[in-house]
Amino acid sequence: MSLKFTPLKGLFLASLIFSSTASAQFLPHYLTDKLAIKAPELNKQVLNKALLSMQCATNNGLPSADRLAVIDFSLPSTEKRLWIFDLANHELLLEELVAHGNNTGDKYATDFSNIVGSHQSSIGLFRTQESYFGRHGYSLRLDGLEPGVNDNARERAIVIHAADYVDPEWIERYGRIGRSQGCPAVRPEVVDQVVDNLKDGQFLFTFYPDQNWLESSAFLNCQPQRVAQYVAPFSPSGSRQGS
Numbered sequence: 001m002s003l004k005f006t007p008l009k010g011l012f013l014a015s016l017i018f019s020s021t022a023s024a025q026f027l028p029h030y031l032t033d034k035l036a037i038k039a040p041e042l043n044k045q046v047l048n049k050a051l052l053s054m055q056c057a058t059n060n061g062l063p064s065a066d067r068l069a070v071i072d073f074s075l076p077s078t079e080k081r082l083w084i085f086d087l088a089n090h091e092l093l094l095e096e097l098v099a100h101g102n103n104t105g106d107k108y109a110t111d112f113s114n115i116v117g118s119h120q121s122s123i124g125l126f127r128t129q130e131s132y133f134g135r136h137g138y139s140l141r142l143d144g145l146e147p148g149v150n151d152n153a154r155e156r157a158i159v160i161h162a163a164d165y166v167d168p169e170w171i172e173r174y175g176r177i178g179r180s181q182g183c184p185a186v187r188p189e190v191v192d193q194v195v196d197n198l199k200d201g202q203f204l205f206t207f208y209p210d211q212n213w214l215e216s217s218a219f220l221n222c223q224p225q226r227v228a229q230y231v232a233p234f235s236p237s238g239s240r241q242g243s
Helices: 010-018 026-038 044-059 168-174 191-198 211-216 224-234
Strands: 067-072 082-086 091-096 124-134 137-144 203-207
Touching: 026 044, 026 091, 044 067, 044 124, 044 203, 044 224, 067 191, 082 191, 091 191, 124 191, 137 191
Parallel strands: 067 203
Antiparallel strands: 067 082, 082 091, 124 137, 124 203
């Protein structure tokens, strides 16, 4: 099968392929190759896992998205480890620094949690929701899709927001950027671009090579019955979609 995406046809063809059982395993690998060219610093296997998880969600109840953000928490906070992709046009929109929680680690992230008050980051697949103005300024709410892994994100107020400690000068001074209370915080200079590109139903995938999660995630291993149950509240007929 030969496919050729164009900017104008990309989303239409993507929707067709995502709904095609015969092509279910083809699209992530095709997109991985396309997007990896734009983001050579992103581990190709991590990108592929993000795309596979996203496809599993859309095949089992969630609407497709225009953009995908990937955070690789296996990288130190001194490196750019947030990527935002335009899926229709196969473009990299942003490559940026991003903070992890102050109880997740120092320079390196090592410990993750879904517990309220833990001040730790969470891994897994998220659906982005509404933007708002809060105590950190322009911010973006996230809903975690994986029970027991990240589904307390909204209750924990895990959001994308700006933070002045996400600054290259911190790296020179402290050997790392600052840390959040679990939020994927970004530089103030880019927060508008990050929120505007990701708000209202895009996907965020945060990765760390946690063996239990890699083996048990319903999205990574695409277990349709579990996934359909997990995404039901966020589907077009669900109560939290667009909340």
